[in-house]
Amino acid sequence: MAEKTMVEAIRDAMFEEMKRDDRIILMGEDVGSGGVFRASEGLLDEFGPERCMDTPLAESCIVGAAIGASLNGILPIAEMQFASFSHPAFDQIISEAARMHYRSNGTWSVPLVIRAPYGAGIHGGPYHSQSIEAFYAHVPGLKVICVATPYDAKGLLKSAIRDPNPVIFLEHKKAYRLSRQEIPDEDYTVPIGKAEIKREGSDMTLVTYGLMTHHSLKAAETVQDEDGLSVEVIDLRTVSPWDREAVLASVEKTGKVLIVYEDNLTGGFGAEVAATIAQDAFDHLDGPVTRVASPDVPIAPFAGPLEEYLLPNPEKIASAIRDLAAY
Amino acid sequence: MVSVKDIPGASGLTKEQLLAMYQKMALARAVGERERMLNRLGKGPFAVTGEGQEAAQVGVAFALRPGQDWIVPYYRDIGVALTIGQTPRDLLLAHLFRAEDISGGGRNMPSHFSDPKLRIVSTSACVGTQIPHAVGIALASKLRKLDEVTATFFGDGATSTGDWHESMNFAGIHKLPVIFVCEQNWYAISVPWRKQAAVESVASRAEGYGFPGVSVDGNDVLAVYRVAKQAMSRARDGEGPTLIEAVTYRLVPHTSDDDDRRYRSREEVEEWKKKDPLIRFSAWIEEHGIADHSDLERIQEKIAQEVDEASEYAEQAPVAEPESALRHVYVEEEEVV
Numbered sequence A: 001m002a003e004k005t006m007v008e009a010i011r012d013a014m015f016e017e018m019k020r021d022d023r024i025i026l027m028g029e030d031v032g033s034g035g036v037f038r039a040s041e042g043l044l045d046e047f048g049p050e051r052c053m054d055t056p057l058a059e060s061c062i063v064g065a066a067i068g069a070s071l072n073g074i075l076p077i078a079e080m081q082f083a084s085f086s087h088p089a090f091d092q093i094i095s096e097a098a099r100m101h102y103r104s105n106g107t108w109s110v111p112l113v114i115r116a117p118y119g120a121g122i123h124g125g126p127y128h129s130q131s132i133e134a135f136y137a138h139v140p141g142l143k144v145i146c147v148a149t150p151y152d153a154k155g156l157l158k159s160a161i162r163d164p165n166p167v168i169f170l171e172h173k174k175a176y177r178l179s180r181q182e183i184p185d186e187d188y189t190v191p192i193g194k195a196e197i198k199r200e201g202s203d204m205t206l207v208t209y210g211l212m213t214h215h216s217l218k219a220a221e222t223v224q225d226e227d228g229l230s231v232e233v234i235d236l237r238t239v240s241p242w243d244r245e246a247v248l249a250s251v252e253k254t255g256k257v258l259i260v261y262e263d264n265l266t267g268g269f270g271a272e273v274a275a276t277i278a279q280d281a282f283d284h285l286d287g288p289v290t291r292v293a294s295p296d297v298p299i300a301p302f303a304g305p306l307e308e309y310l311l312p313n314p315e316k317i318a319s320a321i322r323d324l325a326a327y
Numbered sequence B: 001m002v003s004v005k006d007i008p009g010a011s012g013l014t015k016e017q018l019l020a021m022y023q024k025m026a027l028a029r030a031v032g033e034r035e036r037m038l039n040r041l042g043k044g045p046f047a048v049t050g051e052g053q054e055a056a057q058v059g060v061a062f063a064l065r066p067g068q069d070w071i072v073p074y075y076r077d078i079g080v081a082l083t084i085g086q087t088p089r090d091l092l093l094a095h096l097f098r099a100e101d102i103s104g105g106g107r108n109m110p111s112h113f114s115d116p117k118l119r120i121v122s123t124s125a126c127v128g129t130q131i132p133h134a135v136g137i138a139l140a141s142k143l144r145k146l147d148e149v150t151a152t153f154f155g156d157g158a159t160s161t162g163d164w165h166e167s168m169n170f171a172g173i174h175k176l177p178v179i180f181v182c183e184q185n186w187y188a189i190s191v192p193w194r195k196q197a198a199v200e201s202v203a204s205r206a207e208g209y210g211f212p213g214v215s216v217d218g219n220d221v222l223a224v225y226r227v228a229k230q231a232m233s234r235a236r237d238g239e240g241p242t243l244i245e246a247v248t249y250r251l252v253p254h255t256s257d258d259d260d261r262r263y264r265s266r267e268e269v270e271e272w273k274k275k276d277p278l279i280r281f282s283a284w285i286e287e288h289g290i291a292d293h294s295d296l297e298r299i300q301e302k303i304a305q306e307v308d309e310a311s312e313y314a315e316q317a318p319v320a321e322p323e324s325a326l327r328h329v330y331v332e333e334e335e336v337v
């Protein structure tokens, strides 16, 4: 066991998988020199420039070429340097990676992982802060993972690499070095599509993912200490496919649900969670299905105070918990 | 008997090969015509075909090794698909969206060729998006040190896309075993070449990517074949990509939903009909004593029969069960090896 940050856990997952299976390559901008977040540090030395491949600055071609390589016996990990710069590859992801298997009636498949650092709270301004999970969760044929902790990041990245489908693997930039966690020495995976109850509780269910998992846990602790409220915090970990059963079971137990996400409110992934609960757990609800999210403005301004004003944080979450508990 | 070796321009092809080339071109023409006819009869809701571009398609495909080299086509490439080994039945099953359609069981539109065993890769309807796939396939061949070449086909319209540029650039950097084939038919639906680009020739753009671009008379199947052969050698020798611009013309409307009288004069179309690649090649064959007129007629008769049979077969073949539309969104458990 060793204590690792999330970015280290991600690097270890790639390293171990590339050691295990020489069909795996990493391709992207600056990955050879370790990447702008150091997520691929050491991979070039170990695996050489063909398996840790610097590409030209052309996101559509990075994903498009990775799709092609995946059709011919390679298992590519395509790195988008920032999620905000993955939009040039949108067409390749939506029209090609996601649809190839379906349109060919199951005769071609695209075993591909697209990694992208995402999220706000790092003074990234409007072009290094976006949450993109909702775009892709909407698309049949893709799996979408949003990791928050080192253990989950490593286990889910390994699952993504071993999955025969295209997987969007979103790494919250602020969670990269937020904390350290014990990571087992032996090989393990975390299943795609399974949520985890990160804190048990009985008064309310809080559904979240990504960095908001950390903020929500903090808020849950605060309201426990200050108000005696017992909040069950569920980290979805995967938004497509997402763990409806785990969420519905918890809501049936608690009767109240708060959904927390960093993306701006309208059409965010939490809207899908809310609609499902409203339809399938209606009889168990004891209060309005409530969301905490960023307001509908482009996330996020560069200026710290403006950015902080917009984003959900432990205080805002705690206050929403208190309001809902009082309903 | 004329020795084919002595015939200038035959590139060492045997008589059988030359006649097979002719047969593929004529077959492509017949399948295209049949698809448009089935559409007019209300049997197929949509047809996109490539009459007029057969020499460009068959000439390149003839230089490839079916099942070994990879094909990343676009929707006009009936001639490519047939030369690599698809049959009229395969194409008409797709045209009539039958369950048995190998390209996608009726899910994808007609002429969106796919045939895994022939290494013909499934394409979408998005112009240009297949080109990076070709580059990635070629990258994989290079990484895996396999003797494979990838040929990708597209129209002049696709050369305006970002994916085209990004792919050419990527392939040039890595000297990938890939052949880019532009079927220059002068229009992207109704938009003429002069409104698509400020340069005369697509081929001239290759210089900017560090590999050769060759412009060739795309209605001369043997000229196209020669250029494709050279591109193949370059690719196999590790010298990298080639861009081929096969200058041709689409003799039919863009699709069954298009009326090309809105944007092309009949005089222009008539001028190009005089350069019809099929007529040119049959004249060449007769002129060089490869076969006489009645031999070619016999080939045509067999084609007509084959297309009739394929058409009858496809018409009676069942469409997939409606609820099967829910399948294959993700790779299903049992498919994982």
Ligand SMILES: Cc1ncc(C[n+]2csc(CCOP(=O)(O)OP(=O)(O)O)c2C)c(N)n1
Residues within 6 Å of the ligand: B076, B125, B126, B127, B128, B154, B155, B156, B157, B158, B159, B183, B185, B187, B188, B189, B254
């Ligand atoms: C990205 C995209 N934009 C628009 C279309 C609609 N469209 C289909 S074919 C076509 C013209 C393509 O022209 P070209 O590449 O020259 O091929 P051609 O049809 O002439 O053989 C257009 C605009 C499309 N399919 N994809």
